[in-house]
């Protein structure tokens with residue numbers, strides 16, 4: 189086992205992990221259960237977390253590589269997640285919800301990185317986030333509406 193130091197949702201944590209353990213496993217083992225497993229191969233984006241504010245696929249990111257970095261999961265941005273979820277609800281984009289934690293984190297990162305993104309920029313930013321319910325149109329409208337009011 190190796191000891192890594194992470195700041196998760198603003199709290200300093202020390203985790204003992206296997207050298208070949210991925211962040212998805214480490215986070216779920218420590219009860220960050222909003223982080224979901226999908227393809228397990230960097231293809232669907234459902235395991236997305238933020239590493240120093242940038243979205244990454246936690247299923248293929250070794251936990252030891254994250255040593256010393258900041259990780260954000262949906263548990264750490266509850267208020268923002270509820271606000272985004274309201275917009276999803278208004279657009280009927282709240283289907284099974286399995287992709288929503290990853291989507292919320294990606295939208296949160298986009299809000300910080302892009303100023304008034306165009307439709308194309310929004311689509312490009314979300315290209316790695318697949319929704320198996322294919323609610324893309326409603327999600328897009330909800331995200332656009334959220335970005336217009338979010339500060």
Ligand code: FES
Pocket residue numbers: 224225226227228229230231232233234235236245246247248
């Ligand atoms: S579970 Fe990580 S990208 Fe699909």
Ligand code: FES
Pocket residue numbers: 281282283284285286287288318319320321322323
């Ligand atoms: S809402 Fe079901 S996977 Fe996206």
